[in-house]
Amino acid sequence: MKLVKTIKEIREIVSEWKKEGFTIGFVPTMGYLHEGHQSLIKNALENDKVIVSIFVNPIQFGPGEDFATYPRDIDRDMEKCSEAGADLIFAPLPEEMYLNDFSTFVNMTGPTDDLCGKTRPGHFKGVCTVVNKLFNIVAPNKAYFGEKDAQQLAVIKRMVRDLNINIEIIGCPIIREKDGLAKSSRNTYLSVEERKAALVINKALTGGKNMIQNGEKNPDKIVSAITSVINEEPLAKIDYIKIVDADTISTVSEINGNILVAAAVYIGKTRLIDNFITGEN
Ligand code: PAF
Numbered sequence: 001m002k003l004v005k006t007i008k009e010i011r012e013i014v015s016e017w018k019k020e021g022f023t024i025g026f027v028p029t030m031g032y033l034h035e036g037h038q039s040l041i042k043n044a045l046e047n048d049k050v051i052v053s054i055f056v057n058p059i060q061f062g063p064g065e066d067f068a069t070y071p072r073d074i075d076r077d078m079e080k081c082s083e084a085g086a087d088l089i090f091a092p093l094p095e096e097m098y099l100n101d102f103s104t105f106v107n108m109t110g111p112t113d114d115l116c117g118k119t120r121p122g123h124f125k126g127v128c129t130v131v132n133k134l135f136n137i138v139a140p141n142k143a144y145f146g147e148k149d150a151q152q153l154a155v156i157k158r159m160v161r162d163l164n165i166n167i168e169i170i171g172c173p174i175i176r177e178k179d180g181l182a183k184s185s186r187n188t189y190l191s192v193e194e195r196k197a198a199l200v201i202n203k204a205l206t207g208g209k210n211m212i213q214n215g216e217k218n219p220d221k222i223v224s225a226i227t228s229v230i231n232e233e234p235l236a237k238i239d240y241i242k243i244v245d246a247d248t249i250s251t252v253s254e255i256n257g258n259i260l261v262a263a264a265v266y267i268g269k270t271r272l273i274d275n276f277i278t279g280e281n
Contacts, residue, residue, distance in 0.1 A: 001082040003074070003089050007137050010051075010090045014139055022048035026140035026167075028131060030056045031091075032071040032185040033080040036175040040144040041084035043172050047142060052081050053134050054091040059098070059105075060126025071188050090138065097133060105129045111158050111249040115151045115262055116273070119239050127152060128159050135167055142168040146175075148182050150260050150275045154249055174274070176202070182274045189270040197235035198267045201274045204229035208261055212278050217255045219243035230265060239264035239271060246277050255279075 004010045017024060025044030029037050031054040044050040054077055061067035074091060081089055106128035111117075117124050135143065145153045153171045160169055175183045180202035181195075190198055204226040211222050226241050245252055246260040255278070262275040 001078045001089060002087070003078065003091060005091055005093065005096070007092065007096060010088075010137060013088065014051075017049050018139075023142075024048070024138070024140040025050045026134070026138050026143045027052045027086070028134050028143065028145075029054055030070065030185065031077050032073060032188070033077050034175075034183045034185060034187075036146055036148065036183040038080060038084040039175050040146060040172050041081065041086050043170060044142070044144050045085050047140075049088070050086045051088050051090055051138055051140065052086045053138065054089055055094075055097065055130070055134075057097075057126055057130040058094055059129060060123050062120055062122055065120070066186075066189075071185055090134075097130070106132050106159065106163075108155060108159060108162075111151065111155050111247075114244060114249055114251070115240060115242055116264060117151070117249075119264065124152075124155055128155065131156055132159065132163070132165075135165055140167055142170055144170045144172055147171050147277070148174045148184070148273065148275070150246065150262060150277065151249055154247055154260075157247075180206075182272070184272060186270055186272060190267060194235055194268045194270065197233050198270075198272060200230055200233040200236055201263055201265050201267075201272060205261060205263060205274055205276055209276050209278065212255055212259075212261075219252055219255060222255070222261065226261075226263065230263070235267055237266040239266060 025047030027040045027044050041050055056070050058067055105125050107125050108128055112124040157169050179199055181198050207229055208222045208226045216222055223241050230236050230238055241263050243261050246258040257279055259278045260275055264273045
């Protein structure tokens with residue numbers, strides 16, 4: 001597994017690969033990889049070469065969030081990447097990505113206004129800026145993002161459309177533990193008791209999904225049912241439960257078309273997100 005830390009070196013490698021006619025798949029991550037990331041890598045194997053970036057992006061964390069404590073282990077990540085079949089890891093230092101007088105940001109409105117954009121102000125400005133930079137540095141043909149971060153996926157698709165970025169964005173399904181908890185690097189923060197409590201998120205969302213499958217069309221009733229189940233768990237505190245259009249992330253008054261049912265819930269101090277999408281076209 002080749003580990004590259006500088007923008008100059010990754011550009012040289014990518015340029016050689018392109019000269020040889022190779023297509024490049026890109027999986028942007030913040031590291032501490034799990035089977036969810038590995039499934040993105042496996043999807044990216046449809047390209048000739050797969051690059052994984054590992055960069056805990058300081059500008060997408062707000063004050064008091066877990067930037068300093070976010071789990072980091074490059075040796076473990078190298079093993080996970082090689083197991084999944086990636087060719088190269090790009091792991092720049094923060095000073096390589098952000099010069100002292102860095103001052104250009106990608107600021108989106110619309111799909112970033114609600115859900116995580118509302119409860120984590122500035123988060124998507126950080127995500128869009130770093131993903132845009134990574135796209136410019138790596139210049140892949142296709143980039144792969146998990147549907148667990150459904151709003152992020154919608155935001156990246158919008159950015160690529162709006163800024164005419166010539167990269168195909170591929171969304172990949174949520175990967176879950178056997179008991180239903182969505183895989184996340186942040187699951188490592190959970191104590192044994194919190195890990196059990198976290199199951200309430202998928203349980204509540206599954207209840208909501210069943211309501212929709214049984215014909216419920218009223219988003220308020222579904223949100224209210226999901227909320228009641230989560231509120232029964234003493235270790236859980238809801239950040240948001242929302243039902244929105246999956247592409248525009250705007251509120252809907254009826255379950256119709258491509259709908260995202262999204263939850264962000266604190267289990268103890270750990271904020272977890274999960275969702276399902278219904279009526280996908
Ligand atoms: O989803 C993530 O891990 C991050 O938000 C991303 C896309 C790598 C940008 O830092």
